[in-house]
Amino acid sequence: xxxxxIQTIVDKEWAEVFKNKLVLFTVGFLPLILTLLPxxxxxxxxxxxxxxxxxxxxxxxxxxxxxxxxxxxxxxxxLLNQFLLLFMMMPLIIPVSIAAYSIVGxxxxxxxxxxxxxxxxxxELLTAKGLAAAIPAIVASWGGFAIFLVGVPLVGGSLxxxxxVLAPTWLxxxxxxxxxxxxxxxxxxxxxSSRVSDPRVAEQTSAxxxxxxxxxxxxxxxGVIVLNVSFMLIAILVLAAVDVALVYxxxxxxxxxxxxxxxx
Amino acid sequence: xxxxxxxxxxxxxxxxxxxxxxxxxxxxxxxxxxxxLGPNGAGKTTTVRxxxxxxxxxxxxxRINGLVVGKDDAAxxxxxxxxxxxxxMYDRLSAEKNLTLYARLYGVSDVAGQxxxxxxxxxxxxxxxxxAGSFSKGMRQKLALARALLHEPRLLFLDEPTSGLDPEAxxxxxxxxxxxxxxxxxxxxxxxxxxxxxxxxxxxxxxxxRLITVDAPANIRxxxxxxxxxxxxxxxxxxxxxxxxxxxxxxxxxxxxNKLVVTLDHPEADNPALVxxxxxxxxxxxxxxxxRHSLEDVYLRLIDEQQ
Numbered sequence: 001x002x003x004x005x006i007q008t009i010v011d012k013e014w015a016e017v018f019k020n021k022l023v024l025f026t027v028g029f030l031p032l033i034l035t036l037l038p039x040x041x042x043x044x045x046x047x048x049x050x051x052x053x054x055x056x057x058x059x060x061x062x063x064x065x066x067x068x069x070x071x072x073x074x075x076x077x078x079l080l081n082q083f084l085l086l087f088m089m090m091p092l093i094i095p096v097s098i099a100a101y102s103i104v105g106x107x108x109x110x111x112x113x114x115x116x117x118x119x120x121x122x123x124e125l126l127t128a129k130g131l132a133a134a135i136p137a138i139v140a141s142w143g144g145f146a147i148f149l150v151g152v153p154l155v156g157g158s159l160x161x162x163x164x165v166l167a168p169t170w171l172x173x174x175x176x177x178x179x180x181x182x183x184x185x186x187x188x189x190x191x192x193s194s195r196v197s198d199p200r201v202a203e204q205t206s207a208x209x210x211x212x213x214x215x216x217x218x219x220x221x222x223g224v225i226v227l228n229v230s231f232m233l234i235a236i237l238v239l240a241a242v243d244v245a246l247v248y249x250x251x252x253x254x255x256x257x258x259x260x261x262x263x264x
Numbered sequence: 265x266x267x268x269x270x271x272x273x274x275x276x277x278x279x280x281x282x283x284x285x286x287x288x289x290x291x292x293x294x295x296x297x298x299x300x301l302g303p304n305g306a307g308k309t310t311t312v313r314x315x316x317x318x319x320x321x322x323x324x325x326x327r328i329n330g331l332v333v334g335k336d337d338a339a340x341x342x343x344x345x346x347x348x349x350x351x352x353m354y355d356r357l358s359a360e361k362n363l364t365l366y367a368r369l370y371g372v373s374d375v376a377g378q379x380x381x382x383x384x385x386x387x388x389x390x391x392x393x394x395x396a397g398s399f400s401k402g403m404r405q406k407l408a409l410a411r412a413l414l415h416e417p418r419l420l421f422l423d424e425p426t427s428g429l430d431p432e433a434x435x436x437x438x439x440x441x442x443x444x445x446x447x448x449x450x451x452x453x454x455x456x457x458x459x460x461x462x463x464x465x466x467x468x469x470x471x472x473x474r475l476i477t478v479d480a481p482a483n484i485r486x487x488x489x490x491x492x493x494x495x496x497x498x499x500x501x502x503x504x505x506x507x508x509x510x511x512x513x514x515x516x517x518x519x520x521x522n523k524l525v526v527t528l529d530h531p532e533a534d535n536p537a538l539v540x541x542x543x544x545x546x547x548x549x550x551x552x553x554x555x556r557h558s559l560e561d562v563y564l565r566l567i568d569e570q571q
Contacts, residue, residue, distance in 0.1 A: 008368040012354065012361075019356045111352040114411065117316055118369040119342045257319040261275065 001127070005120045009128030010135070013102050017132070026097040027136050031090050031144035038083035039151040045076055046156030069160055076157065077164045084227055085217045087145055087174050091182035092210055094137035096189045100202035102129055103193035116256050126254050129190060134182040141182075145174045172232040180239040185209055187246040191253060265419055265450045266292035266315060270324035273310050284310040286474045287324065292467075294418075297441075297451045299465035301458065301563060306472040308454040309349060312421050315452065316346050328419065342370065345412035349423040351404040355397030359388055359407055362396050363414060370415035382410035386440065402433025409440065420444065422453040426460060438464065462559040470566050477566060481559050488562055490515060490527040492555040493535060497522045498548030511541060525555060 017023050069077065106112045115125070152162045164170075189206040196202050219225045271288040274281050284307040292298045302308050313319045315326055317337035326333040328340045353362050360379060367375040383389045386406040391399070396407060405425070412420060425441065426434040434457075441464055444451060455461050461468050462481050469478040477484055485491075497504070501519035508517040508526055513534040516527040524542075528534045531554060542549060 004371075005369055008365060012357070012365050015361065016354055016356045109352060109355055110348075110350045111354055113318070113348045114346065114352045114366075114408070115369075116318055117341055117344075117346040117348070118366065119338045119371070120369055121338065260313065260318055 001124055002120075005124050006128040006131065009120070009125060010132045013098075013129065013132030014136075016105065017098055017101050020101055023097050023101055027094055027140055030093060031140040032147075034083075034086040034090060035144040035148050035151070038080055038086065039148060039155050041079055041083070042076060042152065042157050042161075043155035045079060046158075069164075073158055073160045076161050080161065080165060081227055082217075082221065084170060084173055085213060085220070087141060087148075087170075088177055088181060089210065089213055090141040090144060091134075091137045091178040092185045092213060093207075094140055095133040095182050095186045096206040096209065097203055098136060099129065099133040099186050099189035100193050100206055101199045102132060103190050104197060104199040104202050107193075107197055108199075112259060116259065122254050122256055122259075123251070126190075126250065130183070130186045133186045133189070134179070137182045137185070138179050141174065141178045168229050169227055169232055172229065172236065173227070176236055177232060177239060180236065180243055181213075183243045184239060184246060187243070187250045191246075191250060194253060194259075265294045265296070265329060266290070266298075266452065267327045268315075268324065269326075271311070271314060271321050271326050272323040273307070273314060273319070274322040283473060285314070285321075288471070288475055289324075290469060290475060290478055292450060292452060294450050295448045296466045297445050297453065297464050299461035299468035300452060300454045300471060301456075301461055301468055302454075302471040303567060308471065309423060311471075312346070312423055312452070312454060316344055316421055317341050342415070343417055343419065345415070345417035345420045347405075347408055347412045347420070347422045347425055349427070351408035353396035353399075353404055353407055353411075356395060358393050359383065359396055359399070360392040362407065363411055366411045367414045372415050378414050378416075382413055386410050387436075400433075402429050402436070405429060405433065405437060406440075409437065413444075417449075419450045420452070422451060422455075424454055424456065426455070426457055434460075458559040458563055468559070470563055472567060472570055474570075476570050481562070484562050484566075485557050485559075488565060489557050491529065491531050493526045493528055493531050493538070493552060494555045495524040495526065495538075495542065495547075495552050496550040497524065497542075498550055504542065504545060504547060507545065508538070508541070511538065513537065 018027075106115070116122075149162070149165065152165060153159075157165075185206070188209050189202065192206045193199075193202040196205065216225070216227075220227060225231060268291075269289050271285060272283070273285040274283050276282055286307075288311060300308050300311065310319070314321050314333060315328060317328075317333050317340040320334045329343060331340050331343070333340060354365070357365070360383065363379040363383065364375055367378050372378050380389065383392050386409060388403060388406060388410070391403070396404060399407065409422075409425070412422075422441070426437050429437065438460060441451065441453070445464065451464075453461070453465065465481065467478060467480050468484070470476040470484075479487070495501075499522060501522055501524040504524060505517050505519040508514055508524060513530075514526055514528060518525050526538060528538070535552065539549060539552060
């Protein structure tokens with residue numbers, strides 16, 4: 001693997017793809033909105049929820065997670081936990097949009113053949129394309145999370161709530177599951193992009209990958225599951241297996257001959 | 265420089281199998297400009313893709329500078345330059361950034377210097393900051409040519425280098441190819457422009473899935489039509505044709521109005537004797553010239569025969 005060539009392609013991808021306003025919006029504003037939304041909710045709940053009360057309205061499994069936290073704070077933690085999935089969603093949405101444009105763009109401008117005629121290996125090219133899409137997604141998600149952490153005490157979140165947000169469940173979700181999801185989304189988007197010739201179609205089709213996460217969101221809202229450390233560890237194992245399978249499939253799909261003769 | 269033996273490419277399998285290139289055997293020497301001619305779908309681009317190590321052959325061998333396609337692919341790609349059928353530039357990037365990207369991918373040591381050199385040589389330096397998407401077709405083609413040359417390859421593959429260009433842009437590209445030829449580079453050129461091939465190429469191959477013929481254009485012409493001299497006379501030529509055909513160095517002769525069309529093996533040597541004989545017969549010779557068949561005539565005849 002030649003790092004310089006990978007760096008060159010990543011630079012090119014960013015120089016090209018960030019000239020697209022839709023991609024810029026997705027990478028820049030979407031994480032900001034998804035970060036400000038829970039902060040806004042926290043701001044209002046911290047002002048409207050009286051201390052005391054009981055946990056009767058919360059799902060029973062969640063009461064166990066709250067432990068001896070004060071009910072008002074537990075409610076805040078409960079609400080914020082619903083937004084944990086937004087931080088997991090960011091690394092899924094952002095790279096799909098970048099990868100869709102980066103691959104379909106190569107097809108529409110017919111720039112793949114001269115690119116493949118250089119000494120770059122297919123693996124280097126794939127790695128560069130993947131990194132170019134995944135890095136902004138991970139940076140944006142982590143950046144959003146950093147803003148969120150700074151914002152929690154500023155909008156009225158207690159130290160207990162902040163401690164919950166810095167607990168292993170959240171850290172595993174943002175720091176480990178996020179990148180794993182980004183890898184999954186990138187490879188999936190690249191595979192979809194190889195079959196279509198319109199970036200919008202590629203983006204919309206690739207968005208299907210969000211469906212399993214939405215299922216998790218609804219299951220959590222319904223109280224069927226609780227996002228705790230055990231759930232996160234299982235999710236990490238499943239995602240790692242899916243990523244390995246997708247990388248294997250991607251490597252089979254991305255042979256020069258396939259790219260040149262079938263990507264039309 | 266290029267050697268192929270039984271080079272074959274089949275796409276698909278079973279009933280769906282399509283043979284794009286069938287047992288191609290040819291050699292291209294160093295410094296040669298080689299024209300690869302054939303109709304659309306003949307397998308020219310597939311051949312170029314195999315020779316530039318973009319796709320592997322199904323059977324046979326191809327060697328580029330001694331390197332084997334399918335085995336030394338990265339080294340082959342490092343040593344050859346390719347001008348693809350469509351320029352395929354990154355439209356949102358400037359001309360300079362497009363070339364810088366490729367110079368870095370080829371591992372060029374003086375990236376800025378090489379980019380400047382070829383942008384200047386091809387008359388694009390003043391427009392270096394403009395997005396490639398704003399360029400005319402001719403300018404994009406020149407930019408693509410610059411891209412193919414950044415790493416100073418001694419072997420260049422040009423796929424339809426003047427296709428779709430206006431006459432002025434086509435001439436600029438042609439002149440540049442002539443300069444590359446003078447520089448001693450080996451050029452393998454696919455083209456539909458037969459006049460261009462005739463002017464630029466030392467040898468041409470006429471190809472339609474299989475190799476039909478390969479030689480210098482003049483040799484192919486001679487083989488197919490012989491060399492013919494046309495003598496314009498001040499009188500009807502009919503009476504003289506029978507006498508001319510009896511001359512020992514004449515292969516054939518025919519009269520067309522007041523013209524005599526004479527087939528000779530060596531017009532340079534035999535024309536003086538022919539003219540002398542005609543004058544002795546009292547013929548009023550107005551002028552003498554060689555009747556040349558265009559490469560297009562040759563090409564169409566060979567393709568037609570193959571069909």
